[in-house]
Amino acid sequence: MSIRSLTGRGAITRRRFVIGTGLWGAALAVPQRSAGAYAPVYTPASGRPDPLPGTRFDLTVGSVPVNITGARMHAVGVNGSTPAPILRWRQGDTVELNVTNRLDEPTSIHWHGLRVPAHMDGVPGLSFGGIAPGETFTYRFPLHQSGTYWYHSHSGFQEQTGLYGALIIDPRDGYAQHFDRDYVMVLSDWTDVDPEDIVSNLKFQSDYYNFRQRTVDTFFRDAHRQGLGATIRDRLQWGAMNMAPTDILDVSGIIYTYLINGQSPAANWTGLFRPGERIRLRFINASAMTLFDVRVPGLTMTVVQADGNDVEPIPVDEFRIGPAETYDVIVSPTADGPYTVFAQAEDRTGYARGTLATRSGLAGPVPPMDPRPLRTMTDMGMGNMDMKGGMAGMEMGSSPGKPGDAPAGGGMDMDHMDMKEANRPGAAAMDMSGMAAASRHKTELKPGVAVQSVAMMPINRLAEPGDGLENNGRRVLTYADLRATIPGADPRPPSREITLHLTGSMERFIWGFDGKKFSEAEPIRLTLGERVRFVLINDTMMEHPIHLHGLWSELENGQGDCRPYKHTITVKPGERLSYLVTADEPGLWAYHCHLLYHMEVGMFRTVVVS
Numbered sequence: 314m315s316i317r318s319l320t321g322r323g324a325i326t327r328r329r330f331v332i333g334t335g336l337w338g339a340a341l342a343v344p345q346r347s348a349g350a351y352a353p354v355y356t357p358a359s360g361r362p363d364p365l366p367g368t369r370f371d372l373t374v375g376s377v378p379v380n381i382t383g384a385r386m387h388a389v390g391v392n393g394s395t396p397a398p399i400l401r402w403r404q405g406d407t408v409e410l411n412v413t414n415r416l417d418e419p420t421s422i423h424w425h426g427l428r429v430p431a432h433m434d435g436v437p438g439l440s441f442g443g444i445a446p447g448e449t450f451t452y453r454f455p456l457h458q459s460g461t462y463w464y465h466s467h468s469g470f471q472e473q474t475g476l477y478g479a480l481i482i483d484p485r486d487g488y489a490q491h492f493d494r495d496y497v498m499v500l501s502d503w504t505d506v507d508p509e510d511i512v513s514n515l516k517f518q519s520d521y522y523n524f525r526q527r528t529v530d531t532f533f534r535d536a537h538r539q540g541l542g543a544t545i546r547d548r549l550q551w552g553a554m555n556m557a558p559t560d561i562l563d564v565s566g567i568i569y570t571y572l573i574n575g576q577s578p579a580a581n582w583t584g585l586f587r588p589g590e591r592i593r594l595r596f597i598n599a600s601a602m603t604l605f606d607v608r609v610p611g612l613t614m615t616v617v618q619a620d621g622n623d624v625e626p627i628p629v630d631e632f633r634i635g636p637a638e639t640y641d642v643i644v645s646p647t648a649d650g651p652y653t654v655f656a657q658a659e660d661r662t663g664y665a666r667g668t669l670a671t672r673s674g675l676a677g678p679v680p681p682m683d684p685r686p687l688r689t690m691t692d693m694g695m696g697n698m699d700m701k702g703g704m705a706g707m708e709m710g711s712s713p714g715k716p717g718d719a720p721a722g723g724g725m726d727m728d729h730m731d732m733k734e735a736n737r738p739g740a741a742a743m744d745m746s747g748m749a750a751a752s753r754h755k756t757e758l759k760p761g762v763a764v765q766s767v768a769m770m771p772i773n774r775l776a777e778p779g780d781g782l783e784n785n786g787r788r789v790l791t792y793a794d795l796r797a798t799i800p801g802a803d804p805r806p807p808s809r810e811i812t813l814h815l816t817g818s819m820e821r822f823i824w825g826f827d828g829k830k831f832s833e834a835e836p837i838r839l840t841l842g843e844r845v846r847f848v849l850i851n852d853t854m855m856e857h858p859i860h861l862h863g864l865w866s867e868l869e870n871g872q873g874d875c876r877p878y879k880h881t882i883t884v885k886p887g888e889r890l891s892y893l894v895t896a897d898e899p900g901l902w903a904y905h906c907h908l909l910y911h912m913e914v915g916m917f918r919t920v921v922v923s
């Protein structure tokens with residue numbers, strides 16, 4: 314550990330309860346309209362966006378002064394603004410973007426979800442060499458698709474420090490749904506802490522930003538409820554696994570301020586409407602490390618698009634959105650409101666908040682955050698607790714050098730684990746002491762330093778809303794609900810399967826595919842034109858939003874030929890899911906977890922199509 318991370322640590326403690334103060338630099342409140350011919354759509358009074366002004370854009374990447382927490386900081390932005398300007402394009406056009414680098418380090422822009430030639434994809438080292446300081450790189454590509462997308466840097470830590478923006482491609486033949494207003498809703502997580510310090514802190518102590526570990530206080534509360542013996546056993550078991558049931562997100566509201574369109578909860582981004590109008594809200598999760606649960610209390614949201622592709626309209630009260638995903642919803646308020654747009658972080662350590670109102674300056678009630686989720690046996694890869702017989706367990710990695718831990722591995726008595734799963738109907742108290750002998754999921758993966766655990770019974774969780782969203786009294790979107798409005802373009806069955814395990818060690822903050830970091834792994838090779846099935850098995854206790862560049866990921870979610878086309882698929886803990894890919898664009902493509910610090914430490918592969 315470096316001196317630097319020690320210094321950072323003290324600073325973080327002091328910042329622990331600092332939240333947004335609403336002290337805003339002009340660059341944030343009013344995006345500039347200097348060089349580019351873009352039109353910000355989220356200006357509260359604007360209603361419908363300005364018409365598309367052209368196809369050529371000058372984008373300058375540089376440092377932008379910001380003040381989000383009360384401290385003067387520097388973000389990375391485009392044309393003096395973070396989030397970067399909204400780019401509004403038209404399907405069928407060819408766009409040209411001159412990107413000039415005014416930073417003192419290389420930069421890049423990746424067009425997330427766009428089907429572009431590989432050399433236009435903007436990933437340094439794969440697509441091109443990056444954009445050196447002082448240089449201009451010209452991107453030029455045709456727009457075959459329409460929908461809500463976004464763009465961000467793929468260099469260094471520039472994305473998490475502000476280089477992200479919305480990108481909208483209007484459909485050539487008009488929208489499937491009528492709407493009167495159109496707002497981009499960019500969700501993000503800002504921190505004043507240097508990303509380098511975050512990485513070193515997480516490597517030094519993975520629960521560094523997760524202070525919700527059970528404390529002495531909760532120990533006595535649990536002991537009172539479930540008895541001292543059971544409570545001690547519970548602690549020993551979680552300790553043996555080097556996990557805590559409160560491990561939800563690696564980086565939390567302890568250092569993050571959650572933003573909507575660059576505005577903190579206190580700044581209260583506001584979108585105007587008149588009662589009776591249909592408002593399209595284009596949610597983009599541009600955060601570094603945060604899954605958001607989004608709702609607008611008092612309004613039904615009709616989901617009409619996922620990851621840029623139209624889906625059959627689904628009315629919901631709430632949806633979870635992983636980093637890099639997008640959802641377009643339509644709301645139709647008939648009353649004046651105001652209505653709060655509420656996006657709580659999955660771990661309930663904070664929220665982003667904005668308002669829909671008939672005039673500016675109004676604020677609706679902000680709901681309390683939900684209870685934080687607890688991870689369950691299902692998350693541990695043990696399948697559904699109400700399954701009868703043949704229970705397989707989770708093979709645990711050894712726990713090097715942690716004195717005081719109970720011995721890891723076989724023969725764990727888990728029948729008293731304090732998990733909500735045990736309260737499910739039909740879930741009898743289970744004695745899993747024989748699990749070492751139980752049948753196991755066939756895998757060559759063995760627990761070790763980089764593979765803390767292997768899911769023995771990964772299951773299909775597509776119809777589940779996600780940890781912390783079950784039985785909350787609201788209709789919550791699930792992946793199983795997503796049905797494309799048109800059948801897939803490639804009717805061929807896959808000719809082969811590629812199975813990958815999502816692996817990691819929470820304790821050591823190591824993340825990868827199949828137990829390997831990017832630097833240790835061979836590329837995944839696809840033949841141009843072939844159709845393959847990717848199978849992902851999540852052996853970890855966290856969600857991972859997996860993003861394949863350049864090619865669509867058609868999620869096999871039980872909707873027959875109308876599979877939703879996605880660019881980013883969030884895999885739940887203990888889940889096994891699959892999607893189809895047509896390798897119809899040659900080149901080197903990035904394939905990675907979009908939790909940026911997971912990508913940073915190696916949860917990244919190259920996919921080669923040739």
Ligand SMILES: [Cu+2]
Pocket residue numbers: 824856857858906907908911912916
């Ligand atoms: Cu990940």
